[in-house]
Amino acid sequence: MRNVRHILSGLTLAACVAAGAASAAEYYSWTKQQYALTEDYVREEMPPGFKVVVAELEGPVFADASGKTLYGWPLTPLRNGNAGELKGKPTCDDTHYRENVGLQSPYPGGLELPEVNTRPSCVQVWPPVLASADSKAVGKWTIVDGPNGRKQWAYDGQALYTSNLDQKAGDVLGATSALEGGDGEGALRKPMGPERNMPSQFKVSVSHAGRQLTLANNYSIYVFDGDAGGKFGCTGACLEKFQPVPAPERIRPQGDWTIVERSPGVKQWAYRGRPVYSYILEQKRPSFEGSDEPGWHNVFTQLPPQFPKGFQITEGTAGSMLADAKGRTLYLYNCNDDAQDQLDCSHPSQPQAYRLAICGKGDWQRCRKTFQYLAAGADEKSDSGIWSIKYIDASTGRWVEPSASGAQRVWAYRDRPVYVCTRDKTPGDYECDAWGEFSGMRNGWKAFWIREAFGRG
Amino acid sequence: MKKRFLAALIAGCALGSGTAFADEAYQDRKIGYTIVGKNWAIYQTPDGKAECPNGLNDGPREQFDKLYPREGHHKFAASQLEREGEVWLPDSKGDDRGLPFYEPQGKIGIGLDLDGKNDAGDFTSADGKVAGIDNQIYRVFGCVGNYRGPDGSYRFFIQEYMKKFNYNRMLIEIADLDDMVNDPDVTVTVLRGRDALLLDSQGAFAAGGTQRVDMRWGKDLIKSTKGRVVDGVLTTDPIDITMPESLKRGSANLLIHDWRVQLRLTEEGAEGLMGGYLDIEKLYNNLAQNWTTHYRSYGREPLPSEYRAMIRNADAYPDASGRNTAISSGWEVKFKQVFIVHPPQAVASGTPATGGASVPARQ
Numbered sequence: 001m002r003n004v005r006h007i008l009s010g011l012t013l014a015a016c017v018a019a020g021a022a023s024a025a026e027y028y029s030w031t032k033q034q035y036a037l038t039e040d041y042v043r044e045e046m047p048p049g050f051k052v053v054v055a056e057l058e059g060p061v062f063a064d065a066s067g068k069t070l071y072g073w074p075l076t077p078l079r080n081g082n083a084g085e086l087k088g089k090p091t092c093d094d095t096h097y098r099e100n101v102g103l104q105s106p107y108p109g110g111l112e113l114p115e116v117n118t119r120p121s122c123v124q125v126w127p128p129v130l131a132s133a134d135s136k137a138v139g140k141w142t143i144v145d146g147p148n149g150r151k152q153w154a155y156d157g158q159a160l161y162t163s164n165l166d167q168k169a170g171d172v173l174g175a176t177s178a179l180e181g182g183d184g185e186g187a188l189r190k191p192m193g194p195e196r197n198m199p200s201q202f203k204v205s206v207s208h209a210g211r212q213l214t215l216a217n218n219y220s221i222y223v224f225d226g227d228a229g230g231k232f233g234c235t236g237a238c239l240e241k242f243q244p245v246p247a248p249e250r251i252r253p254q255g256d257w258t259i260v261e262r263s264p265g266v267k268q269w270a271y272r273g274r275p276v277y278s279y280i281l282e283q284k285r286p287s288f289e290g291s292d293e294p295g296w297h298n299v300f301t302q303l304p305p306q307f308p309k310g311f312q313i314t315e316g317t318a319g320s321m322l323a324d325a326k327g328r329t330l331y332l333y334n335c336n337d338d339a340q341d342q343l344d345c346s347h348p349s350q351p352q353a354y355r356l357a358i359c360g361k362g363d364w365q366r367c368r369k370t371f372q373y374l375a376a377g378a379d380e381k382s383d384s385g386i387w388s389i390k391y392i393d394a395s396t397g398r399w400v401e402p403s404a405s406g407a408q409r410v411w412a413y414r415d416r417p418v419y420v421c422t423r424d425k426t427p428g429d430y431e432c433d434a435w436g437e438f439s440g441m442r443n444g445w446k447a448f449w450i451r452e453a454f455g456r457g
Numbered sequence: 458m459k460k461r462f463l464a465a466l467i468a469g470c471a472l473g474s475g476t477a478f479a480d481e482a483y484q485d486r487k488i489g490y491t492i493v494g495k496n497w498a499i500y501q502t503p504d505g506k507a508e509c510p511n512g513l514n515d516g517p518r519e520q521f522d523k524l525y526p527r528e529g530h531h532k533f534a535a536s537q538l539e540r541e542g543e544v545w546l547p548d549s550k551g552d553d554r555g556l557p558f559y560e561p562q563g564k565i566g567i568g569l570d571l572d573g574k575n576d577a578g579d580f581t582s583a584d585g586k587v588a589g590i591d592n593q594i595y596r597v598f599g600c601v602g603n604y605r606g607p608d609g610s611y612r613f614f615i616q617e618y619m620k621k622f623n624y625n626r627m628l629i630e631i632a633d634l635d636d637m638v639n640d641p642d643v644t645v646t647v648l649r650g651r652d653a654l655l656l657d658s659q660g661a662f663a664a665g666g667t668q669r670v671d672m673r674w675g676k677d678l679i680k681s682t683k684g685r686v687v688d689g690v691l692t693t694d695p696i697d698i699t700m701p702e703s704l705k706r707g708s709a710n711l712l713i714h715d716w717r718v719q720l721r722l723t724e725e726g727a728e729g730l731m732g733g734y735l736d737i738e739k740l741y742n743n744l745a746q747n748w749t750t751h752y753r754s755y756g757r758e759p760l761p762s763e764y765r766a767m768i769r770n771a772d773a774y775p776d777a778s779g780r781n782t783a784i785s786s787g788w789e790v791k792f793k794q795v796f797i798v799h800p801p802q803a804v805a806s807g808t809p810a811t812g813g814a815s816v817p818a819r820q
Contacts, residue, residue, distance in 0.1 A: 079751060100533055106518045106754035107540075111533040184751055283623050283653060292673070317674050317701060317710060318624065338533075357538035358545050366546075434709070434746040437541050453674050454624035454703070 067169025
C-alpha cells in the first residue's frame with residue numbers, strides 16, 4: 001500500500017495535471033494552464049519541408065513549409081456509392097464538373113450544378129502537395145502518382161492536399177475532424193496529422209466541444225477528484241458505477257500515459273497523472289454522463305478553443321448548447337455538394353444557392369426571417385483564432401470589407417458565419433437543429449452542441 | 458384498499474397473467490410503466506382498398522420524377538433544391554403542383570373521442586362501439602406507406618429507436634393507486650427515463666426493469682394529471698405535454714394539447730390508446746428534422762403534401778385568425794412495468810435546471 005500511495009502522490013500533485021472537465025458549469029473555470037495543454041503525438045521522421053502544428057480544435061496536424069495544413073480525402077461510403085480516394089490512388093484533378101452524380105439519395109444524378117460556369121476544379125480548391133524530382137519517401141511519407149502525371153506526397157498512403165481557404169499559417173479552415181461525414185453527409189476531407197501518442201486501448205473523439213478521450217469501444221474516460229493525496233477515493237460502492245481502466249500486465253507507460261497500481265498486482269491507466277475510469281451506466285457513447293456524478297470529470301487531450309466573452313451555455317431537453325449573451329442558441333451551417341469531387345459549400349466564398357434554398361427558397365430576405373447572422377458588438381473581440389469577427393453582405397452571403405455598403409459585423413467560427421434562429425423563443429430552445437438536408441448535416445444547420453446528451457446513441 | 462389490490466392480483470393470477478413480481482411492482486401505492494411500443498393509430502383493411510381506394514401516395518422519388526422527368530435537362534437549384542426548400546418552407550395553400558395526395562376514405566378509425574362530440578368528420582371504431590373518435594392525423598398518414606403496418610419504414614424505426622435511444626423514454630407513474638381494477642382517483646405523472654430497456658433472452662421487452670428519472674434534461678417534461686381506473690382501464694384527464702420524439706438524427710419534441718391515455722393495466726404492463734391535439738408546426742418540423750428525404754423515400758412519404766393535408770384537416774386550437782393550429786391524433790401504445798427511481802431531493806435540486814437554465818456568461 002505504501003508503494004501505491006507513493007505512486008499516486010507523485011503523479012497527482014504534479015503541475016499541469018488537469019484533464020478537461022466537461023460539465024457545462026465548469027466550462028468557464030478552466031485555467032490558462034489547462035488551455036495550454038495540447039495533445040501528444042508520436043514524433044516520427046518527416047521529409048524536409050514538413051512539420052507538425054498543434055491546431056486549436058484539430059490538435060496536431062501536418063503542415064507544409066509555409067504552415068499550410070495538409071488534408072486527405074479518405075474513401076467514404078455514401079448512400080449511393082463511394083467517394084474520396086483510395087490509399088495511393090489520388091483522383092482529384094482539374095476537371096470542372098458540371099453535374100451532380102446522385103450519391104446523395106434519393107435524388108438522381110445529371111442535374112446541372114449551381115454556378116456551373118465558375119465552379120472550380122478539385123485541384124483549384126485542394127491544391128495537391130507536389131513532390132519534387134529529388135524527393136524521397138521517409139517512413140509513412142511516400143510519393144504517389146496522381147492524375148496528369150503529377151508526383152504527390154502521401155501520408156500512410158493518403159494523398160495530401162492543402163486548402164484554398166487556409167490563408168495563414170495555422171489555419172485549418174478547409175475541413176474539420178469534428179464532422180464525421182459519410183452516409184448522406186458527404187465524403188469530407190480530413191486534416192491529416194501524426195499518430196497520437198497513446199495506448200491502443202484509447203482514442204480521441206472530436207467535436208466542437210473539444211478533443212475527448214474515450215476507450216476504443218467509445219466509453220468515455222473519467223477522472224475523480226477523490227483520487228488525490230496518495231489515496232484512491234473510488235472504492236466500494238463507487239466501483240459499482242465507475243470501472244478502473246485496467247492496464248495490461250506487460251504494458252509500458254507512453255507519453256502522457258502512466259500506470260498506477262490500485263492494489264498489489266492490479267494496474268490502472270493514468271492520464272497526466274490521474275487514474276482513469278469508465279462509467280458503467282453510460283447510455284450514449286461517448287458522453288458526459290459520468291461527469292454528472294459529483295467529483296467526476298470527462299477527460300480531454302486538448303480543450304476546445306475559448307468561446308468569446310459573453311457567450312453562455314444553455315440547457316434544453318436534449319443537452320447543452322452554446323448560446324449568445326441573450327441565451328439564443330447558436331447554429332453552424334454545413335454543406336457538401338453532390339458532384340464527383342464533393343466540394344464544400346458551407347463557406348461564404350462558395351455557392352450560396354444551397355443555403356438559400358433551405359432557409360428562403362432562394363430568397364435571401366426570406367432566409368433572414370429564420371436564420372440570422374449573429375451580430376458582433378463594436379467592442380467585442382475574439383481571444384482565439386477559430387472565432388473571429390468579420391463583415392458580411394447579407395444579400396450575397398459573401399464576406400466583404402468593413403467599408404462595403406450594407407456590411408454587417410458578425411461572428412464567425414472557422415471563418416464561417418454563426419447563426420441564431422428566430423424560431424427559438426427562450427434560452428434552451430433548439431427548434432432549428434437538424435434543419436436542412438440529411439438532418440442539417442449535408443445542407444443545413446446544426447445547433448452548436450456542447451453536450452448532446454442523447455443523440456446518436 | 459390494499460386488500461382489494463391484492464384480490465385483483467390473485468384474480469389476475471387465476472386468469473393466467475404473470476404475477477411473479479407483482480408485490481414488488483406495486484409499491485407505496487404506486488406502479489410505473491415505460492413505453493415500449495408506439496404507432497400512429499392507423500386503421501387498415503387487409504388489402505387497403507377500402508380506406509385507400511386510389512392506392513398509396515407517391516413519395517419524394519416518384520414526385521421528383523413526375524416534376525422533373527429523367528429525359529429532361531434540369532438544374533440542381535431548380536429541381537433538387539426546389540424540392541428540399543419546399544420541405545423546409547412548405548406552402549400552406551399550395552396545390553402540390555398537380556401532384557395528387559390521397560387521404561383515407563370512410564368512417565372507420567382508431568383513437569379516442571377527445572372532445573366528447575360526434576362531429577361529421579369523426580370516426581367510429583370498427584366494431585361500432587365507439588363513435589366520435591377524433592383522429593384527423595389519420596387523414597394525413599393513413600395512405601402513406603411509411604406509417605402503415607406491418608413494415609412501414611417509420612413504423613419500424615420508431616420501435617427500433619425505442620430500444621436503443623433513451624431520448625424517447627416516456628414513463629408513466631400511477632400514484633395514489635389503491636386498486637388496479639377500480640379506483641376513482643389516481644394521480645398520473647409523465648416523466649422521462651434515463652436507462653436502457655430491459656429485454657428478455659429473445660430480445661423482447663420485459664417487465665421489471667429500472668428507470669432513473671431524467672431530472673436534468675427532462676425536468677420540464679414532467680407533468681401530472683388525475684385519472685381513474687374502471688374495470689382495469691386507466692383513463693386520464695387531459696393535460697398539455699411535450700413529448701420527445703426522435704429517430705436518432707434530430708432531437709425534436711412534439712407539443713400535445715389535451716394529451717390523455719386509455720390503458721388496460723396489468724402488473725406486467727399496460728396497453729391501449731394515447732391521444733391529443735398535436736401542434737402542427739411542431740409536428741411538421743419534427744418529421745422534417747428526424748426523417749430525411751432519403752428515409753421518407755423508403756416509405757413513399759411526401760412531406761410537403763402532408764403539411765397541406767395537416768392544414769386541411771386541423772380541427773382544434775384556432776389562432777386569432779380562426780385557423781386551426783392543431784390536429785387530433787391517436788396512437789396505439791404499449792408499456793412495460795418498471796421500477797421508477799426518483800433522485801434524492803438534494804441531488805435533484807442541486808442539478809442545473811432545464812429549459813432556460815444556463816451557466817453564467819464568460820466574463
